[in-house]
Amino acid sequence: MPELPEVETIANGLHKRVAGDRIDSVWVGNKKEPLKSKPAEIVRTLEGAAIERVHRVGKHIVFHLHPSNDRGAASGRPESHKNSQFIVHLGMTGRMLVATAETETAKHTHLIAKLASGRELRFVDPRRFGRLEVRQTGFSGPGSEPTTITQEEFARLFHKSSAFIKAALLNQKFLHGVGNIYADESLIRAGIRPRRRANTLTTAELKKLHAALQQVLKEAIAAGGSSVSDYVDADGEKGYFQIKHRAYGREGKPCLKCKTPIKKIVVGGRGTHYCPNCQR
Ligand SMILES: [Zn+2]
Incomplete structure (x- = not known):
């Protein structure tokens, strides 16, 4: 299971790759375990959103989303969705991949987000202990952050x-x-x-x-x-x-x-x- 330093590195790597990109469309698989939020809510929150920032909170990877200028306004996204977040917990075997559209879809892929850049963000998890969640409010986790606590x-x-x-x-x-x-x-x-x-x-x-x-x-x-x-x-x-x-x-x-x-x-x-x- 990835621990805090691994999650930090993965989140930073994702930030470098996808911050500033926009999610055009989302496909969600039919396995229930990885989906902590309802599939429809995940799709509604992610589609049309720009990825502002990706960082680590506890052992979660948090994507800060913002409705993009052209599609967000048109989609009639409620005001409260302005600061929504996509929260990923990798569990035991979860991976968040940035792939080209041509890359073959791996077995056990539970979510694909097609990005405006032509690439895809894919969540793959054979053992399905990972979790995908969307929130419309801030997520800070229950405890204190160990790397910055005084x-x-x-x-x-x-x-x-x-x-x-x-x-x-x-x-x-x-x-x-x-x-x-x-x-x-x-x-x-x-x-x-x-x-x-x-x-x-x-x-x-x-x-x-x-x-x-x-x-x-x-x-x-x-x-x-x-x-x-x-x-x-x-x-x-x-x-x-x-x-x-x-x-x-x-x-x-x-x-x-x-x-x-x-x-x-x-x-x-x-x-x-x-x-x-x-x-x-
Ligand atoms: Zn000793």
Whole structure:
């Protein structure tokens, strides 16, 4: 499943390719699972709309739409549709492709938006855990944005929670978009055990964890920047961007700092890796 840095890279790649283009017509498949909004509403919202901007919110790709000058006005789009959004969650295997019209339609294609430029935006998802949704109002997700949250806000989130810190990091009501890999990687960098209760963390520890999480996400986004085209255009199954993992997936291997074997436990139902010596 793509995590925050992958989604950020994909969203940025889509922005570079399709911002300023216009959606002329939309085809929606007959499989119900990927459609969080009604098919007719998706078609009505997308058709004739110009794509102003594409960006990441949590683990969602958000297309900001605007009725285009020539068709929007003529279509009698209600005033409230002026700032509509097309929201895509890739789920496990979802891909958002920018293809030429001649490109053969892949199996498991659930939506095709024909663009004024002649290209097509296609949503392909074999396992159908991805979701497509349209909204007429702003979408910001439930929790705070981990890459920009201030240290003070971050501390305030965890101050009152008695959950394990690992589980609290994954709780989307606190921070949106932090997944298993980046939770483990930020905890080992901050020297904090995954099973510490969030409300037992000192101010200094919370400061370290805040810095570690933002650093890890920043590194992963930077590492992904160069492979945008692969992700958006090709098979989309390149795996995770390679930041050097210190904990995640390294069970039994020596800690890069102290050589103690990395331990694997389960916290909140998720496989969790940590160094029993470096993390307290
Ligand atoms: Zn260690």
